[in-house]
Amino acid sequence: MKLKLSIIGLFLFVLGSTNVFSQETGHYTPGVQGLKVASLPPxxxxxxxxxxxxxxxxxxxxxxxxxxxxxxxxxxxxVHRFLYVWEDVIFGANYGVHVLVPTTYTDISISDFGVNDNKFGVGDIVIEPLILSWNKQKFDAIVALAAIAPTGSYDVNEAASPGKSFWSTMLTFGGTYYFNESKSWHASILNRYEIHGEKKDFDVTPGDDLTFEWGIGKTIVSDQIWGVGVGGYAHWQLTEDKGNDVLYDSSVKDKVFAIGPEVTCYIPKAKLNLELRGQFEFGAVDRPQGTKFCFSLFKNF
Structure with missing residues (x-):
């Protein structure tokens, strides 16, 4: 049996009744971006x-x-993110750099395997030195390149470890389309492709992952700027895990989908944007299927 848990990056593979081997899949956790997921801010x-x-x-x-x-x-x-965007730097695009620092608390129980663990800690940090964004009348477009460093603590005997113990490279590309001149109706898709390095101390290299997030929404302008709509994500493992320590059936690849509502509110006087969304997973293969809620705060200076 092959078991994967991408939301925390760690699960247990049990061979027979004696050998316990920990293994991971992709770093990126979808469902934290908004309705205009492929639009970089000004x-x-x-x-x-x-x-x-x-x-x-x-x-x-x-x-x-x-x-x-x-x-x-x-x-x-x-999750704490720091983003700086410069105007019209190269190829007519705005240029941005981005750092993401996650902290997580995980409580996991699998009584059949004797697993009962919980842990709080800093996870693996994302460094994104290249973001290019084009903002046109009818559409926005974005491409980006990031490295994900294995900075989080990891212990093979702790199922709730916040780190993954391998590097990843992530390519991001997508766009937002506006259906009218006022840009009040919009649809957005953002794709993320992950290529993973070898896990430290184990001969396992997780397969490539593709995740896309999407949103369809309506912007309503009053004293505040409101957004309402529906969003979701889809995730597929595209290539097989490799290495001499891959003891499970590597031809089995995980996937999952999610959909849910979202509401946003931008307060111009405070330069503050608030987002609340729920995501309900379905169609899971070789992974958990659950529910995700996200409350986000954006502050520009």
Missing amino acids: PGFYYIMHNVYYTADTYYDGNGDKAPIDFDITVFAN
Whole structure:
């Protein structure tokens, strides 16, 4: 049996009744971006904080069937992002740099495997030195390149470890389309492609992952600027895990989908944007299927 848990990056593979081996999948956790997920904000400095709550008590096997195990996980992530955007730097695009520092609390229980662990800590840091964004009348477009460093603590015997113990490279590309001149109706898609390095101390290299997030919404202008709509994400593992320590069926690749509502509010006088969204997962294969809620704060200076 192959078990993966991308929301915290760690789960347990059990071979027979004696050998326990820990292994990971992709770094990126979807569902924390907004309705205009592929639109970079105007030039300036931004502090962004995401508060993410995820819970699941169901695990789906490689055939997409509910696994007969007593499984439960709760994760709370407090994510801090620092973004600076310069105007019209190269190829007519705004240029940005971005650093993301996650802190997570994870409580995981798998009674069938004797797992009962919880842990709080700083996770793996994202460094994004290249962001290019074009803002036109009918559309926005974005491309970016990031490295994800294994800065979070990791212990093979701790299922709730916040770190993953391998590097990743992430390519981001997407766009937002505006359906009218006032840009009040919009649809957005952002794709993230991850290529992973080898896990430290183990001969396992996780397969490549593709995640896209999307949103369709309406902007309503009053004293504040409101946004309402629906968003979601889709995740697929595209290539097989590799290495001599891959003892499971590497041909099984995980996937999951999610959809849910969102409301946003920008307060111009405070230069503050607030976002609240819920995401309900479905169609899981070889991974948990749960519910995610996210409250985000954007402050520009």
